[in-house]
Amino acid sequence: MKSKVYQTFDQAVSDIPNDVTIMFPGFSGIGVPRNLIAALHRQGAKGLTGISNNAGTLDAKAPDVGTLIEAGQVKKMYCAFTSPTHPSRVTAFVRMYNNNEIEAETVPQGTMAERIRAAGAGIGAFYTPTSVGTELAEGKEHRVINGRTYVLEYPLHADYAFIRAWKADTFGNLQFRLTQRNFNPIMAMAAKTTIVEVENDVVPMGELDPDAIHLPGVYVHRIVRIPPAPQGIWE
Amino acid sequence: MPEHPKSEKPKLERQAMCDRLAMEFQDGWIVNLGVGMPTLCSNYVDPGKTIINHSENGVIGYGPIAPKGQEDRHLVNAGGQFVLAQPGMAIVHHADSFAFIRSGMVDVTVMGAYEVSENGDFANWRIPNRKGGGIGGAMDLAACAQRVFIAMEHTNPRDGTPRLLKRCKLPITAPGVVKMLVTDLGLFEVTAQGFLLREHAPGWTPEEIQHETEAKLIIPRDLREFRFRD
Numbered sequence: 384m385k386s387k388v389y390q391t392f393d394q395a396v397s398d399i400p401n402d403v404t405i406m407f408p409g410f411s412g413i414g415v416p417r418n419l420i421a422a423l424h425r426q427g428a429k430g431l432t433g434i435s436n437n438a439g440t441l442d443a444k445a446p447d448v449g450t451l452i453e454a455g456q457v458k459k460m461y462c463a464f465t466s467p468t469h470p471s472r473v474t475a476f477v478r479m480y481n482n483n484e485i486e487a488e489t490v491p492q493g494t495m496a497e498r499i500r501a502a503g504a505g506i507g508a509f510y511t512p513t514s515v516g517t518e519l520a521e522g523k524e525h526r527v528i529n530g531r532t533y534v535l536e537y538p539l540h541a542d543y544a545f546i547r548a549w550k551a552d553t554f555g556n557l558q559f560r561l562t563q564r565n566f567n568p569i570m571a572m573a574a575k576t577t578i579v580e581v582e583n584d585v586v587p588m589g590e591l592d593p594d595a596i597h598l599p600g601v602y603v604h605r606i607v608r609i610p611p612a613p614q615g616i617w618e
Numbered sequence: 619m620p621e622h623p624k625s626e627k628p629k630l631e632r633q634a635m636c637d638r639l640a641m642e643f644q645d646g647w648i649v650n651l652g653v654g655m656p657t658l659c660s661n662y663v664d665p666g667k668t669i670i671n672h673s674e675n676g677v678i679g680y681g682p683i684a685p686k687g688q689e690d691r692h693l694v695n696a697g698g699q700f701v702l703a704q705p706g707m708a709i710v711h712h713a714d715s716f717a718f719i720r721s722g723m724v725d726v727t728v729m730g731a732y733e734v735s736e737n738g739d740f741a742n743w744r745i746p747n748r749k750g751g752g753i754g755g756a757m758d759l760a761a762c763a764q765r766v767f768i769a770m771e772h773t774n775p776r777d778g779t780p781r782l783l784k785r786c787k788l789p790i791t792a793p794g795v796v797k798m799l800v801t802d803l804g805l806f807e808v809t810a811q812g813f814l815l816r817e818h819a820p821g822w823t824p825e826e827i828q829h830e831t832e833a834k835l836i837i838p839r840d841l842r843e844f845r846f847r848d
Contacts, residue, residue, distance in 0.1 A: 411698030465750030493716030493758030500713035516793035
């Protein structure tokens with residue numbers, strides 16, 4: 384079997400074409416695959432569809448999906464925040480969204496997580512109580528089950544998932560640390576090609592306890608060890 | 619004559635408001651605190667009660683805000699604040715964290731709001747003249763937690779317009795879910811008949827509070843003054 388370990392982030396993202404869908408995990412800046420995002424920014428793929436909890440922050444030092452949006456590489460976002468948390472926080476996404484330069488779909492965070500999980504779990508669609516009675520449920524199929532009303536939601540698939548992990552072995556078995564886990568394992572399962580940046584040395588198979596693996600290596604295709612700063616991005 | 623002559627009176631401080639909601643938490647409750655004012659609820663600690671803090675990013679049972687120098691770069695709450703690990707804490711991924719929410723495991727979620735209506739609807743995610751919205755996990759929590767408590771200023775801080783309404787004007791987050799509401803003028807329960815004023819801010823009469831409110835308030839015989847922490 385071909386080795387999954389790549390030497391650089393640029394090599395790991397070099398073949399990503401235009402017009403693909405990519406999942407970007409992370410929550411409050413933790414568990415964000417910043418090195419892979421920076422490499423894709425250098426690589427320049429365009430027409431991307433992004434799936435991410437938010438659409439970037441104002442922190443210019445720390446690359447995130449907002450870096451790709453600002454560079455005009457993204458045509459559509461699925462996210463739980465499509466307006467700023469405060470009117471003064473005008474990100475590149477907010478500016479472009481208001482100017483109709485980027486498309487977006489606002490998805491409740493739990494519905495987004497379950498749509499991603501459903502994609503990785505072979506589920507065709509599911510009914511959720513979230514958003515019933517709000518404008519986000521308008522036009523969606525409703526169904527009453529045991530007296531409670533639900534709306535139908537469909538899976539979110541992706542061509543690629545960029546993942547940030549704490550530990551990995553050469554087969555791609557992964558461990559995450561604390562709230563770094565967030566969307567990482569479910570996005571890895573929902574994508575055709577999963578690319579991982581990892582914070583520790585990639586260890587030989589057999590060194591990670593099989594009972595303590597958060598994502599099985601069968602879901603992982605490419606792994607890059609994050610080099611020390613300033614080469615690697617550690618924020 | 620000014621339109622709201624009573625607004626010069628002192629109102630309740632945010633910490634007192636959140637303390638009052640936290641006093642309602644019961645021993646063993648699983649609590650989810652929204653970003654902003656609601657996080658102040660965690661500053662009220664009753665040694666007689668065990669409260670389990672849940673955060674959307676998959677932490678069940680996190681500890682207090684981390685003092686400077688003790689931050690762990692991998693551990694934040696839903697507001698992005700670094701928190702301390704606590705014995706008994708557990709981590710799940712995002713889909714399991716919302717499975718937890720949707721299945722009704724959260725006893726109470728405390729959120730801020732722009733508007734609350736007398737039938738228990740509330741609005742906190744979208745302003746119509748602004749494109750998009752900031753929904754986060756609020757819709758999942760509002761639809762599925764056992765109880766929704768709201769902490770907010772009684773009137774709009776910009777123009778003094780009422781926020782306790784007959785019907786919400788803004789797009790709602792969930793229908794008919796608010797059970798209790800604290801504002802800087804008092805503590806309110808949302809009943810089948812409408813807003814019940816349970817406790818009034820010191821120095822404020824029910825008539826003065828009604829003057830700041832669009833919906834008709836129910837004033838019970840056992841109305842009392844606002845309870846502060848001991």
